[in-house]
Amino acid sequence: MARGAGIAQDELRRVNLGAVLSRVHASGPTSRAALTAELGLNRSTIGDLTAQLAALGLVSEELPTRRGGTGRPSHLVVPRTDVTVVAVLLDVDRIVTALVGLGGVVLARRERLHQRGGHDVEAVVATVAQAVAELQALPEAGRCLGVGVSVPGVVRADDGMVRSAPNLGWTDAPFSALLHTEVGLPVRTGNDANLGVYAEHLRGAAVGVDDVAYVSGSVGIGGGFLVGGQPLRGAGGYAGEIGHLCVDLDGARCRCGAVGCWETRVGENHLLEAAGWLPGGGLPAVDQVTQAAMAGDVRAGAALEEAARWIGVGLRAIVNMVNPEMIVLSGVLAKVFEQRRTTLVGHLRLGGPKALQERLTLVTAALGDDSSLFGAAETAFEPLLADPTTISSPAAHSA
Amino acid sequence: MARGAGIAQDELRRVNLGAVLSRVHASGPTSRAALTAELGLNRSTIGDLTAQLAALGLVSEELPTRRGGTGRPSHLVVPRTDVTVVAVLLDVDRIVTALVGLGGVVLARRERLHQRGGHDVEAVVATVAQAVAELQALPEAGRCLGVGVSVPGVVRADDGMVRSAPNLGWTDAPFSALLHTEVGLPVRTGNDANLGVYAEHLRGAAVGVDDVAYVSGSVGIGGGFLVGGQPLRGAGGYAGEIGHLCVDLDGARCRCGAVGCWETRVGENHLLEAAGWLPGGGLPAVDQVTQAAMAGDVRAGAALEEAARWIGVGLRAIVNMVNPEMIVLSGVLAKVFEQRRTTLVGHLRLGGPKALQERLTLVTAALGDDSSLFGAAETAFEPLLADPTTISSPAAHSA
Incomplete structure (x- = not known):
């Protein structure tokens, strides 16, 4: 219609x-x-x-170079890969930057830990600006059109304002505007999962699939949906906050203020604690839990089993609400899926109308931890792809 | 992107x-x-x-007739209202049919109860075919382009196959194909809530609002979402099955097979039973509960309060996942909202990132019980609006 x-x-x-x-x-x-x-x-x-x-x-x-078929x-x-953007991935413990050429070619890549200033917005801006300048100075940089940034938080579509990023401790951080002032290039900022689903659709596990749910888990859980080949943005660009699905009103209080949010059940730290580990340590720590479980650690095994169950319950909500053809799992969710596939799929398929489960496939992210980084590059290329005539001529640039 | x-x-x-x-x-x-x-x-x-x-x-x-402003x-x-469609609303207890002219003008309307055959597919097809023929024979029918049907169930987008409609007892019912054979006109069938949100956007409470969640409650709960002005369909056209959100794993078993589905907490019959009534009776029975509560019936009041709480919990999931600007409530959900607005909104606003709650408004359906009927008319007009040249010429028709 x-x-x-x-x-x-x-x-x-x-x-x-x-x-x-x-x-x-x-x-x-x-x-x-x-x-x-x-x-x-x-x-x-x-x-x-x-x-x-x-x-x-x-x-x-x-x-x-080779002729195929008949005729001319x-x-x-x-x-042309000398038309470039800089992609930035802001994570809790690291900052990844990459120079990406048209066609999605990674020409250079840098990774560094946060400065001593930690997650202080100004400090992060300074670090990123330095990395951008470094990449722009490379001969491969050619015509560098802009910067795309992936943030683990709620980002306003209009202007890239980071409304909240709990893992960075940011509330209403004008990161895009501050970085733009530093680097002088257009800056576009998006939510990591929204960027992730787009990249997986363009170059990853979901090529050719138009209805996709990308679900990524670390401390919190983020979701990005593609519907009919288009990103599901919502009114402010905030859609996909699936970590705050209420799955258990008798459960734990979430840092958002509500009780029983999905991420209190399936986040990294919950898994670690359930297995008897201390929270923190990210995916490497999760890998230790899975190795322990494989070695026969009963508590680690039970923690994975329980996580798989709750992942299934939450994914079922996604299936029933947006009817994806594919779910792409990333981060801790991908780890649990690999270890406890039967439990997870069993709970996913437990209820709701059968029609929504028929052609559903579950996969792990093909771009691994880089989905959001590639998505950040895409958001920076977007204005050019929408209207290629907006680019300044090559002559004007080299002058 | x-x-x-x-x-x-x-x-x-x-x-x-x-x-x-x-x-x-x-x-x-x-x-x-x-x-x-x-x-x-x-x-x-x-x-x-x-x-x-x-x-x-x-x-x-x-x-x-009147000139406004200056100039020519x-x-x-x-x-032209002599270009028409027939809209059909299949409900559990009744069948509504309407002749609708271009511009959305209702030219005639019929309402009848299901025949003695009950919900038997063949019987319903026969009843609807008769109603269509009756409306087509009216002088106002002009050029009648097709039939649009609203079904309370899961409908395949490709061909209108009703995959499941639990309240009608239908599974894989080829209603569209059967009706097409009877009436000889194109037939397009859709889910009631998906049609409802479109109609509310075009002519109801959500005119000018592009990110809308329409949530309708009777025995079950149905949802239809508009994102960026477009219907959220999903891979098979099945999106919006929000009655099967899992909100309470310690709760009741749902007819879908899972435990704790939202509709087991907020459906009409649950409300009636919680208030001490027998299930059945639909909205008139719900009205009796609200009247009893207003007259001081403690149990009825508590049942409304509890329903409002669970409605808030479920709507919060919708808000966090699809970030609507407006939620349009219909059926029993609208009744509870009118009676217990503070409780409902309180639980809706309890958690999740604040940004998604900022510009959110809750309203009741402006088209009342007719949202889905108007939406059915729209789905029948859709091919014409997509390509007006497909219509046969007026001369060819009258020949």
Whole structure:
């Protein structure tokens, strides 16, 4: 029941340029013939569009080295990796930065721990700004269009304001604005799970799958949903706060103030404590629990079993509400899934209408811990892909 | 991060015709000047498009009776109500049918109880087919394009197969196909809450609001979500089965097989039993409970209080997952909200990140019990609005 808005003649070319560039950005070098077929445009239109993208310095056109099939060989349209962005992943214990070229190629990557200032917003901004400057100075940086940032928190879609990031201790932190002032480039900031699902859809476990729930667990639990191939944002861009599903009103109090939130049952630290470990230590500590369980530690085994049960209960809520075709698990949830698949799936499939369970697959994130980092790169490329004509010309840049 | 597909030149006109027709269908008579401004198309394009829609017999163009402002009066583009659909609402105890003209005008309406055959699929098809024939025979029926059906169950988006409708006792009932055979018109069938949210967005409480959760309660609880102005469908079209949120693992067993589903706590019959009534009787029985509570019946009051608490808990899950700007309540949920607003809102606001609660409003359905009926009409109009050129010409029809 989608009701389209009008499309003016002059918008058409912009939309089509974006469609071609998005296609080669996602898939890498693509023949003009394939673009013609996949985008439903005619051959001469595709030729015009790729020529304009080449003139903008966004793609190069190459003759394929090998001929396939009969007839004239079709030119390959190749995304230019000297059009770049910087992707930033803010985590509780580390900051990852990467220089990413058009086509999703990682040209350079840095990882560092938080400074002595800890999670202080100004300190994090300074650290990130330094890393961005370092990457921008590399010869591979070419035309660097902007910075994309992944934050483990609730991020306002309009302006990237970090409304809350409990693990960083941030409330209403204007991280995007502060970083923009430091680096002078456009900065776009998003929630880690929302960025993660997009990256897994573009280049990971969910390629070709349009209805996806990405669920990532560390201390808290984050969710990002793709519905009909589009990110589910919600009114403020805050959708996916699934750590605060109420699953157990007789349970523990959550740091959010409510009782029985899902993340009090399946977060990393709850698992560690249930297994008899001290909280903290992240995924390496979780790995110790799984190794202990495999070695016969009864308490560790029971902790995994219990986590699997509660993960199943929470995923069932997601299935019944948004009807995904695929659930991509990351972090501690992926670890528990690998160890206790039968229990987890059993509790997931326990109830609700059968139709929603039929074609559902569960997988672990193909991009591993980098889903959100790749997603951060994508959010920085987004304005270019929406309208490739906005880029300054290569000549203007090199001048 | 939406990546558009290509748009060919010849699609453009179709999209724009659909945009203009959708606009007047939603808003009623609209001046060409307003269409020009709202759709972002130029004046001569709008003139061409409205002329073509008039030639197709879908709109008439009229000079306004009163002049407003200065300059030439702008022609009014008026949707023609002799282009019609039949909307059908299947409920547990009744079948409502309505003849609805373009612009959403109800031209005729019938309501009848289920036949002695009860909910037997063949019997329901026969009853509905008779009602459709009756409405089609009316002089107002004009060109009747199809039938839209609202079902309280899980409906496959592809073909309208009713995968399950527990209150009707249906499993994999090919209702759409059977009705199509009987009536010879296209039949489109949808879930009642998915249709309800669309109607409330188009003509009800949620006009102008693009992120909406519609939650309707009778024996079970159904949900329909609009995200970014689009229906949230999910992989099979099954999204919104929020009655099966697990809220209480120590609770009652649900008919779905799981324990502690939301609808075991907030369904009509649970409320009635908690208040000391027998189950059954629907909303009129619920009204008796609320009247008893107002008259001082302690048990009835406690039952409402308890329902309000659990409604708040479940709505909180919806808020945290899909971040709506508005929640529209219908059925028993609307009744409890009206009686115990403070308790309900208190439990809704109890936890989760504050950002998701900030701009949230709760309202009751403006279309009352007819949300889903209006939504059924919309689903029948959908193919026409997507491509107005598909309609047979008025001459061909009357021949």
